[in-house]
Amino acid sequence: MSRIEKALEKAVEMRESMRDATAKETTTDHKFVFAEFEVGEALVNPDLVDRHIVCLTNPHSSVGEQYKKLRARILKATSKDFLNTIMVTSPDIGEGKTITALNLAVAMANEFDYTVLLVDADLKRPTIHRYLGIESKYGLSDYLMNKAKLQDILIKTGIGKLVVMPAGNPIENAAELLASERMRSLVHELKQRYKDRYIIFDSSPILITADSLSLSRYMDGIVFVIKAYHTTPKTISHAISLIKGSNILGIVFNNVPKYLAKNLYSYEKYYNNV
Amino acid sequence: MQENAQPFDIKRYLAIILRRKYIALSVGLAVLSICTWGSFFWPKTYEAGSTVFIEKRSIINPLIQGVGVPTNMEERLRTIRDSITTRNIVERVIKKLGIDAKAKNSAQYEGLIDDIRKKLDIKVKGTTARETDLFTISYTGEDPKTVMDLVNTLVSEYIEENLGYRRTDAHSAYEFIQTQLLEYKGKLEESDKATREFRERNPRMVPQSETTLLGRLEGFQTARIEAEIKLKELLRKRNNLQKQLSGEKELTVAFVTREGSPQARLNYLNNQLMLLTTKYTDNYPEVIKAKSEIEELKRQIAHAKDSHIDDAGSETSAINPIYQQLKEEFARTDAEIESLRARSAELSRQQQEAQGILGRMPKEQEEWSKLQRDRNVYQKIYDDLLQKLENARVSKDLELTDKTTTFRVVDQAVLPSYPVKPDRVKMILLGIFLGIASGIGAAIGLEYLDPSFKDEDSIESKLKLPVLVTIPRVVTEADELSAKRLDRRVFIASGAYLFIIGIALIEEFISRYMGIKIINF
Numbered sequence: 001m002s003r004i005e006k007a008l009e010k011a012v013e014m015r016e017s018m019r020d021a022t023a024k025e026t027t028t029d030h031k032f033v034f035a036e037f038e039v040g041e042a043l044v045n046p047d048l049v050d051r052h053i054v055c056l057t058n059p060h061s062s063v064g065e066q067y068k069k070l071r072a073r074i075l076k077a078t079s080k081d082f083l084n085t086i087m088v089t090s091p092d093i094g095e096g097k098t099i100t101a102l103n104l105a106v107a108m109a110n111e112f113d114y115t116v117l118l119v120d121a122d123l124k125r126p127t128i129h130r131y132l133g134i135e136s137k138y139g140l141s142d143y144l145m146n147k148a149k150l151q152d153i154l155i156k157t158g159i160g161k162l163v164v165m166p167a168g169n170p171i172e173n174a175a176e177l178l179a180s181e182r183m184r185s186l187v188h189e190l191k192q193r194y195k196d197r198y199i200i201f202d203s204s205p206i207l208i209t210a211d212s213l214s215l216s217r218y219m220d221g222i223v224f225v226i227k228a229y230h231t232t233p234k235t236i237s238h239a240i241s242l243i244k245g246s247n248i249l250g251i252v253f254n255n256v257p258k259y260l261a262k263n264l265y266s267y268e269k270y271y272n273n274v
Numbered sequence: 275m276q277e278n279a280q281p282f283d284i285k286r287y288l289a290i291i292l293r294r295k296y297i298a299l300s301v302g303l304a305v306l307s308i309c310t311w312g313s314f315f316w317p318k319t320y321e322a323g324s325t326v327f328i329e330k331r332s333i334i335n336p337l338i339q340g341v342g343v344p345t346n347m348e349e350r351l352r353t354i355r356d357s358i359t360t361r362n363i364v365e366r367v368i369k370k371l372g373i374d375a376k377a378k379n380s381a382q383y384e385g386l387i388d389d390i391r392k393k394l395d396i397k398v399k400g401t402t403a404r405e406t407d408l409f410t411i412s413y414t415g416e417d418p419k420t421v422m423d424l425v426n427t428l429v430s431e432y433i434e435e436n437l438g439y440r441r442t443d444a445h446s447a448y449e450f451i452q453t454q455l456l457e458y459k460g461k462l463e464e465s466d467k468a469t470r471e472f473r474e475r476n477p478r479m480v481p482q483s484e485t486t487l488l489g490r491l492e493g494f495q496t497a498r499i500e501a502e503i504k505l506k507e508l509l510r511k512r513n514n515l516q517k518q519l520s521g522e523k524e525l526t527v528a529f530v531t532r533e534g535s536p537q538a539r540l541n542y543l544n545n546q547l548m549l550l551t552t553k554y555t556d557n558y559p560e561v562i563k564a565k566s567e568i569e570e571l572k573r574q575i576a577h578a579k580d581s582h583i584d585d586a587g588s589e590t591s592a593i594n595p596i597y598q599q600l601k602e603e604f605a606r607t608d609a610e611i612e613s614l615r616a617r618s619a620e621l622s623r624q625q626q627e628a629q630g631i632l633g634r635m636p637k638e639q640e641e642w643s644k645l646q647r648d649r650n651v652y653q654k655i656y657d658d659l660l661q662k663l664e665n666a667r668v669s670k671d672l673e674l675t676d677k678t679t680t681f682r683v684v685d686q687a688v689l690p691s692y693p694v695k696p697d698r699v700k701m702i703l704l705g706i707f708l709g710i711a712s713g714i715g716a717a718i719g720l721e722y723l724d725p726s727f728k729d730e731d732s733i734e735s736k737l738k739l740p741v742l743v744t745i746p747r748v749v750t751e752a753d754e755l756s757a758k759r760l761d762r763r764v765f766i767a768s769g770a771y772l773f774i775i776g777i778a779l780i781e782e783f784i785s786r787y788m789g790i791k792i793i794n795f
Contacts, residue, residue: 051750063748070743100745223742226733229293232725233736240737250742251733257747259289260728 043158048133052099055106056159064107070100070252071107074223077249078198083220085191086249087121087201089212091239095227096254098127101202104223108198109160115197117154117190119165121215122204123174126167132157139168143186144177150186174204179214187218206239213242221249228256287718294717295761299768302713309705310698310775318693322422323412324429325399325685328354351398354409358432359391367427373420390424408684418690425687433683448666455663458656465649472645476638487635491628498621505614508607515604519597540571698782702775 049056054063078084088101098120105118120128123141136155138148148168155164177183190199201219203212216222222243226236240248291298364387368374377383393415399408411429415421547564554561727733730741749757 051752052748054748063746066743066745070745073742096745099748224739226727228728228747229724229726231727233727233732234725236727236737240739248739250740251737253727253730253733253741253744255747256744257289257293259283259286 043156044132044134050099050131050133053102053106053131055103055110059107059110067103067107068111070104071111074104074221074249075108078221081220083247084198085187085201085218085220086198086223087203087212087215087219087221088223088225088252089203089206089216089239090225090227091205091207091231091235092227093125093205093208095205095231096225096252097205098122098131098202100223100225100252100254101200102128102131105162105164105198105200106159108200109157109162115161115163117163117165117197117199119190119199119201120167121178121201121211123167123171123177123211124204124209126170128164128202129166132164134164134166136166136168139166141168141171141174141177143168144180144182145171146182175210175214178211179217183215184218191220206242207235216243216246219246221247223249223252225252225254227254228260230255290721291714291717294720296764297720298713298717299764301716302709303768303771304709305712306702306705306709306772306775309701309708310778313696313698313701313705316696316701317416319414319416319695320418320421320690320692321412321414321694322418322425322687322690323410323685324425324683324687326409326411326429326433327407327682327684328409351396351409355396358396358411358428359394361387363428363431363435364390366431367424370427370431371420371423373424394428412687414694418693422687422689429683429687445670448663448670451659451663451666455656455659458652458659462649462652462656465645465652469645469649472638472642487628487632491625491632494621494625494628498618498625501614501618501621505611505618508611508614512604512607512611515600515607519600519604537571537575540568540575543568543571692786697786699779699786702779702782705775 044056046056051057054061055067058064074086078086088097088104090097101118105116108114109116118128119140120126121140126139129136134155134157136153138152140153142148143150143153153165153168155166157164171177187199190197201215203215206212224236224239368386368390374383374386377386390413393413395410395412395414397410397412399410411425413421413425413428415424543564547561547568550558550561550564556562556565730744733739733741
């Protein structure tokens with residue numbers, strides 16, 4: 001049996017299982033939500049979007065190009081096996097997890113015919129809604145605590161097929177909630193429904209909280225964000241050792257200053273001149 | 275990625291510094307502050323210096339004057355240093371200034387002396403030949419007045435002692451020469467006396483040379499020998515006369531002398547005839563004459579025998595003239611002998627004396643030359659000393675009247691108005707320099723000390739994970755604005771601070787180097 005045949009077989013199996021899941025989902029209370037996947041009221045106002053979300057504010061800049069490159073590489077690494085749940089994390093806070101996740105999500109939603117769900121899984125310090133300039137009453141935490149329904153926490157952004165799931169109201173036992181059966185089944189639901197759907201999780205720092213560790217178990221792929229002049233080999237090694245066994249897709253080298261990323265900036269110049 | 279390919283990129287370093295500009299700035303300002311404010315709180319040390327002229331040629335010792343002891347500068351400096359910081363001088367200075375009050379025990383006192391010695395600095399002012407006689411004697415300390423007093427006291431003590439020393443030295447040299455002179459004068463006089471005595475002892479000695487003496491001796495000898503020969507002759511003559519006198523009767527002498535002895539004549543003639551006949555014939559006139567005379571005499575003798583008794587009476591009463599004559603001759607000869615004997619004795623004596631002189635001659639000559647030599651030597655020394663005495667007198671007078679420039683204070687130490695340490699101008703300038711250097715150093719140093727990731731390659735090699743993408747720093751307008759705002763604040767604040775330091779620097783500079791005091795810190 002050739003590899004292709006194997007892959008085809010696998011794909012067929014997957015599709016069938018997905019259908020199974022969908023069938024299963026219909027029995028749940030939120031099956032209709034996924035049918036449409038365009039729920040919620042809050043559309044993103046471009047003026048309120050943080051300028052760091054270059055994929056929204058300046059998609060053709062060199063930075064935007066870099067995010068497109070990131071998107072391409074992730075798709076290349078994941079599409080074959082349909083590893084569509086991706087967690088963006090980093091060892092420490094402020095290394096650019098949320099911005100990377102947001103840009104990646106926007107880049108994916110913009111350029112391709114992918115439905116992208118961006119989940120703010122940093123339940124302690126949720127920031128995605130702020131970057132996008134949206135507000136929501138409920139979020140993931142509320143869903144996990146059974147305080148809100150799934151359709152209540154999914155926000156249509158109006159940016160391609162990007163849907164955002166905010167973190168919701170702050171809670172204390174985030175790790176437990178994220179490790180809960182409800183979370184597991186949610187991830188499973190989200191993942192299995194469609195093959196063209198990518199679910200990107202913005203998580204909390206690995207070395208600071210246990211949340212990401214809990215979450216990482218359900219993830220198909222993990223992207224590490226390393227901030228230039230910030231992340232040290234020691235911290236990143238430690239972080240990697242903590243999530244051993246997970247599929248680490250690669251590193252995003254973030255916030256690289258001009259003089260260190262000369263090639264990138266000259267690229268930018270080229271673009272600007274054009 | 276291109277980092278390794280570019281060994282040195284000024285822009286990159288500039289960017290690194292700019293990236294850490296606050297660190298660089300704060301480190302730089304901190305260093306500058308330490309230097310600046312440190313210079314204000316640093317214990318002040320003052321320095322006072324006096325320029326002293328110390329002549330190389332010293333006229334200390336006229337005795338060795340002209341010999342000249344050439345010394346090199348270092349040696350000279352050390353000598354001067356040693357002579358200035360002698361315990362004696364330092365102790366006197368301490369006593370005079372009353373700074374020994376601080377020392378409670380002998381150990382502290384020793385420490386004080388050592389401290390003063392250590393803080394004292396002696397330097398040659400210049401390197402040119404004209405300036406090598408100028409020395410600066412400086413002292414550093416915490417109190418400006420003490421510092422000034424110490425230097426001045428020290429210098430004056432030193433000069434005083436040296437002048438005093440030199441004075442006494444010149445004086446003693448003078449006195450020494452004087453006593454020497456007297457001594458040699460005595461010796462000279464003694465020598466003169468000895469010469470005189472010698473001359474008195476040997477009056478004929480002096481002008482005589484050996485040859486003349488020998489000539490004289492020879493003269494004496496010849497004269498004596500001649501006299502002796504003559505004396506012998508005379509003595510023989512005297513003997514003959516005596517013999518003749520004894521053979522002649524006093525009274526018959528006249529007869530005999532008148533007629534002669536016919537018998538003796540006869541005998542004589544007989545003998546004569548005998549001799550003649552052996553040579554000549556009987557017809558030879560002489561023979562004939564002799565025969566006839568003999569005949570005549572025979573006749574006479576016969577006649578005389580006949581008439582002998584008759585003539586006896588007349589014979590005694592007659593005075594013998596020959597006898598008389600002989601007697602006179604004898605007496606004359608005797609007198610002559612007497613005089614010759616005396617002359618001979620005199621000559622002999624003189625000869626002996628000359629002989630004696632000749633014998634003694636080497637010894638006396640030696641004594642004489644010794645006397646002469648001594649005298650000459652003494653004379654020479656005396657002359658020299660006389661001249662040196664004159665020199666010494668001049669030196670002494672010169673020094674006494676202080677006309678000499680052996681030691682002279684050219685510049686008195688003045689009250690130092692500014693501490694030599696800390697030199698605030700230098701400290702601040704140093705602070706600025708060090709601040710810039712340390713700021714840059716801190717920024718770049720941190721860059722290299724920073725273990726964080728700076729390039730993709732190191733990430734990939736360390737983590738064995740692919741770098742999916744490198745995202746440049748996104749600088750939003752808001753970021754830029756806030757950064758600019760912060761920059762402005764920081765720069766204004768540090769600018770103001772630098773301005774204050776700059777004012778302090780200018781003030782210090784003006785007051786220190788131009789002597790204008792604006793603010794008194």
